Amino acid sequence: MEKRVAILRCAKRLFAKKGYDATSMDEISKCADANKALIYYHFKNKENLYSKILLDSICSIHDSIRSQIDEIDDPENGLKIYIDAFYAQAVKDETFFRILMREIASDGSHLTGEVLGVFLKVLGMLEGIIKKGVDRGIFCEKDAKIVHFLIVGTISFYQCSKALRKKLVDDFQNKETLLKDMGNVSEQLYEIIVRGLKSDV
Amino acid sequence: MEKRVAILRCAKRLFAKKGYDATSMDEISKCADANKALIYYHFKNKENLYSKILLDSICSIHDSIRSQIDEIDDPENGLKIYIDAFYAQAVKDETFFRILMREIASDGSHLTGEVLGVFLKVLGMLEGIIKKGVDRGIFCEKDAKIVHFLIVGTISFYQCSKALRKKLVDDFQNKETLLKDMGNVSEQLYEIIVRGLKSDV
Amino acid sequence: MEKRVAILRCAKRLFAKKGYDATSMDEISKCADANKALIYYHFKNKENLYSKILLDSICSIHDSIRSQIDEIDDPENGLKIYIDAFYAQAVKDETFFRILMREIASDGSHLTGEVLGVFLKVLGMLEGIIKKGVDRGIFCEKDAKIVHFLIVGTISFYQCSKALRKKLVDDFQNKETLLKDMGNVSEQLYEIIVRGLKSDV
Amino acid sequence: MEKRVAILRCAKRLFAKKGYDATSMDEISKCADANKALIYYHFKNKENLYSKILLDSICSIHDSIRSQIDEIDDPENGLKIYIDAFYAQAVKDETFFRILMREIASDGSHLTGEVLGVFLKVLGMLEGIIKKGVDRGIFCEKDAKIVHFLIVGTISFYQCSKALRKKLVDDFQNKETLLKDMGNVSEQLYEIIVRGLKSDV
DNA sequence: GATGAATGAGGGTTCATTCAT
DNA sequence: CATGAATGAACCCTCATTCAT
Numbered sequence: 109m110e111k112r113v114a115i116l117r118c119a120k121r122l123f124a125k126k127g128y129d130a131t132s133m134d135e136i137s138k139c140a141d142a143n144k145a146l147i148y149y150h151f152k153n154k155e156n157l158y159s160k161i162l163l164d165s166i167c168s169i170h171d172s173i174r175s176q177i178d179e180i181d182d183p184e185n186g187l188k189i190y191i192d193a194f195y196a197q198a199v200k201d202e203t204f205f206r207i208l209m210r211e212i213a214s215d216g217s218h219l220t221g222e223v224l225g226v227f228l229k230v231l232g233m234l235e236g237i238i239k240k241g242v243d244r245g246i247f248c249e250k251d252a253k254i255v256h257f258l259i260v261g262t263i264s265f266y267q268c269s270k271a272l273r274k275k276l277v278d279d280f281q282n283k284e285t286l287l288k289d290m291g292n293v294s295e296q297l298y299e300i301i302v303r304g305l306k307s308d309v
Numbered sequence: 310m311e312k313r314v315a316i317l318r319c320a321k322r323l324f325a326k327k328g329y330d331a332t333s334m335d336e337i338s339k340c341a342d343a344n345k346a347l348i349y350y351h352f353k354n355k356e357n358l359y360s361k362i363l364l365d366s367i368c369s370i371h372d373s374i375r376s377q378i379d380e381i382d383d384p385e386n387g388l389k390i391y392i393d394a395f396y397a398q399a400v401k402d403e404t405f406f407r408i409l410m411r412e413i414a415s416d417g418s419h420l421t422g423e424v425l426g427v428f429l430k431v432l433g434m435l436e437g438i439i440k441k442g443v444d445r446g447i448f449c450e451k452d453a454k455i456v457h458f459l460i461v462g463t464i465s466f467y468q469c470s471k472a473l474r475k476k477l478v479d480d481f482q483n484k485e486t487l488l489k490d491m492g493n494v495s496e497q498l499y500e501i502i503v504r505g506l507k508s509d510v
Numbered sequence: 511m512e513k514r515v516a517i518l519r520c521a522k523r524l525f526a527k528k529g530y531d532a533t534s535m536d537e538i539s540k541c542a543d544a545n546k547a548l549i550y551y552h553f554k555n556k557e558n559l560y561s562k563i564l565l566d567s568i569c570s571i572h573d574s575i576r577s578q579i580d581e582i583d584d585p586e587n588g589l590k591i592y593i594d595a596f597y598a599q600a601v602k603d604e605t606f607f608r609i610l611m612r613e614i615a616s617d618g619s620h621l622t623g624e625v626l627g628v629f630l631k632v633l634g635m636l637e638g639i640i641k642k643g644v645d646r647g648i649f650c651e652k653d654a655k656i657v658h659f660l661i662v663g664t665i666s667f668y669q670c671s672k673a674l675r676k677k678l679v680d681d682f683q684n685k686e687t688l689l690k691d692m693g694n695v696s697e698q699l700y701e702i703i704v705r706g707l708k709s710d711v
Numbered sequence: 712m713e714k715r716v717a718i719l720r721c722a723k724r725l726f727a728k729k730g731y732d733a734t735s736m737d738e739i740s741k742c743a744d745a746n747k748a749l750i751y752y753h754f755k756n757k758e759n760l761y762s763k764i765l766l767d768s769i770c771s772i773h774d775s776i777r778s779q780i781d782e783i784d785d786p787e788n789g790l791k792i793y794i795d796a797f798y799a800q801a802v803k804d805e806t807f808f809r810i811l812m813r814e815i816a817s818d819g820s821h822l823t824g825e826v827l828g829v830f831l832k833v834l835g836m837l838e839g840i841i842k843k844g845v846d847r848g849i850f851c852e853k854d855a856k857i858v859h860f861l862i863v864g865t866i867s868f869y870q871c872s873k874a875l876r877k878k879l880v881d882d883f884q885n886k887e888t889l890l891k892d893m894g895n896v897s898e899q900l901y902e903i904i905v906r907g908l909k910s911d912v
Numbered sequence: 913g914a915t916g917a918a919t920g921a922g923g924g925t926t927c928a929t930t931c932a933t
Numbered sequence: 934c935a936t937g938a939a940t941g942a943a944c945c946c947t948c949a950t951t952c953a954t
Contacts, residue, residue, distance in 0.1 A: 144929090145930080146936080149934070150934095209411070209414040210328065214407075231477075253474045262459055264462065265459065300504070303501070312917080334946080335945090346918075350916090350917070527817070529732060529813065530733075536922080546925090555925075614872050614875060617878070618878065629879075655876045660869065663869070667864025667868075678827065702907070737947080746916080747950090748951080753913090
């Protein structure tokens with residue numbers, strides 16, 4: 109059972125770092141110090157292993173939001189929690205967001221129905237929040253999917269581009285560039301989104 | 310010379326759709342109706358072909374912004390042009406943004422110095438805009454790289470997730486979901502960014 | 511494990527017959543009735559396979575000389591054993607000598623440090639023999655490497671040119687040519703070398 | 712016409728250094744700064760180019776010997792000239808000998824009838840020398856081909872192994888090794904061969 | 913003479929996967 | 934649970950060669 113976990117952990121890291129196609133089963137097996145055939149014993153095949161990782165990740169996010177949001181009634185508060193949950197996850201472990209970016213770029217070519225199902229449940233919570241806001245006359249009607257992708261897109265790019273931004277500074281002596289960061293990203297993002305949801309465009 | 314262009318066009322489409330690793334030279338050659346060896350004759354190898362595509366794309370964006378921004382003095386106006394240029398490009402041809410998302414996810418593993426150089430020139434223009442705003446007391450000091458990635462991140466996710474959003478609606482009879490879009494995305498994004506640049510966080 | 515041996519045997523024969531570059535992995539795999547990927551499983555790559563073969567061959571010669579030479583004290587006798595060992599090997603299996611000739615012709619472009627190491631150990635034995643001869647006033651000081659290459663060069667050309675010599679006779683009705691061979695080659699070579707080592711040139 | 716010569720010269724050097732199969736037409740064209748198609752215009756194909764080089768080389772040697780040997784009557788003197796001609800050639804330009812070693816190793820797989828014809832003429836001169844010696848009771852009957860290959864084999868190994876011998880010294884701090892060379896190689900080789908031809912083995 | 917573009921065949925190598933043990 | 938051996942398909946790339954200009 110130990111090996112199973114090691115495989116999952118290594119695979120996740122590698123998939124995040126290099127993408128699905130650039131990650132070989134050989135690499136995973138070496139990284140996890142597990143025989144290659146053992147991966148097939150535990151996960152049937154590569155697609156399955158990848159899906160399992162995606163499912164675990166999104167379930168973890170789902171549960172995190174779910175547990176916090178239930179006791180909340182205020183829609184603005186709910187939105188804050190939604191954003192915070194994603195941001196906290198991105199700061200703690202950005203691997204999932206790297207994988208997600210590639211999936212968006214590929215129109216979700218590797219997303220199984222199961223993963224999409226959980227994803228919809230997450231979206232459903234955001235929809236609930238927005239609907240409540242609309243019912244109370246606080247928010248205008250907006251497509252939850254768009255709101256979601258703006259939140260996740262901003263967080264993903266902000267967090268995942270850190271290494272690249274640093275590289276730019278290092279490689280090109282771009283030292284004179286101001287490196288002032290954005291302060292409390294989650295907070296600002298919340299304000300931006302709330303403003304967007306309030307504006308009747 | 311005709312074949313060379315066909316190769317570039319097909320390769321760009323395929324790289325955008327499936328990513329660098331999932332795109333085979335065989336596929337490109339068949340799509341472009343060109344002998345596989347001809348690709349190597351023109352582009353030396355896969356990495357080189359990929360870089361050439363990236364370089365062409367980013368140069369095209371650079372030139373587009375450059376040509377518009379020179380005659381502008383007002384920093385807010387400059388920012389608008391910057392955002393519009395990217396958004397217009399994304400609407401016209403989102404392939405580059407798909408490729409970009411994957412590069413961010415991989416910390417730019419395939420980005421050559423040449424590409425990064427042009428990228429820095431683009432960033433330089435945004436830096437100039439922000440600096441002018443700061444000098445005139447309109448903007449607060451912010452790192453241009455972060456501002457840039459927020460712009461591009463939002464545009465990328467918004468534009469590239471369209472297919473996935475549609476898929477969610479289709480596959481899951483998620484019909485009751487409101488499909489109201491965001492209206493003028495470029496306009497809204499501009500307002501959000503300006504607000505962020507004005508706030509002294 | 512059976513397949514591994516078959517691959518080694520076939521590869522050696524093909525490398526000897528056609529040279530490193532003219533021998534394809536496909537050819538080896540077909541000859542050994544082994545899947546091509548299996549060669550890579552066992553030997554990592556072509557260079558490695560080639561090196562392994564070279565190493566095996568030279569180790570075999572080394573061991574053969576080593577086991578005979580230890581109990582010998584007389585330097586002239588030692589020299590005889592050294593020459594005999596090579597000649598016997600060439601008569602029994604000339605493949606190694608064909609490979610060696612090509613390596614000499616390429617300045618040992620495919621020789622790894624490991625192979626060179628064993629080769630030096632072989633040379634060391636000849637050096638020991640010569641040194642003993644010098645100490646006892648029988649031999650003059652000569653570079654063991656030159657003596658070695660003369661021995662091996664003569665044996666290689668004599669043994670490996672047999673087919674070509676026959677071809678000349680067959681193709682050109684060169685029948686009137688005397689076909690008297692050299693008699694006991696090893697014996698004659700020994701006498702020549704000893705004479706050379708004794709002469710103070 | 713200039714390019715033709717450049718191609719020949721570069722091809723010869725490359726064939727000698729790396730062998731027939733490891734030398735590509737691309738490489739030759741780049742080295743000679745000639746368009747690849749031009750090589751085909753001048754030499755029809757790779758085999759032909761290679762043969763032309765071999766033919767030129769062996770003709771040059773043949774002519775060198777021929778011009779010296781005609782006025783000689785004494786067989787021992789003739790033998791000396793024969794050996795000297797090869798040795799001088801090897802010292803001046805060892806490329807041909809490297810090519811020859813590989814051909815021997817491959818049983819002359821690339822040798823055309825034309826090349827073999829000239830080669831036989833060279834051999835014929837040696838045969839004449841030996842025959843004269845036999846007629847005068849100085850030499851015993853020996854196969855000229857064997858005598859020839861011993862001469863050429865020794866010279867080839869001695870001359871072509873120089874780089875490898877140096878490498879052994881450099882790479883392995885084999886410094887304590889005596890580096891005394893063989894003195895006048897041609898002279899010694901002559902004595903050895905004469906002795907062999909005189910001995911009635 | 914000389915060239916750039918083009919091609920089909922084959923090169924070495926890696927892949928995801930299976931199976932007997 | 935775990936492993937070493939084995940496989941067929943596919944991958945990137947290079948080859949010798951041709952042809953129109």
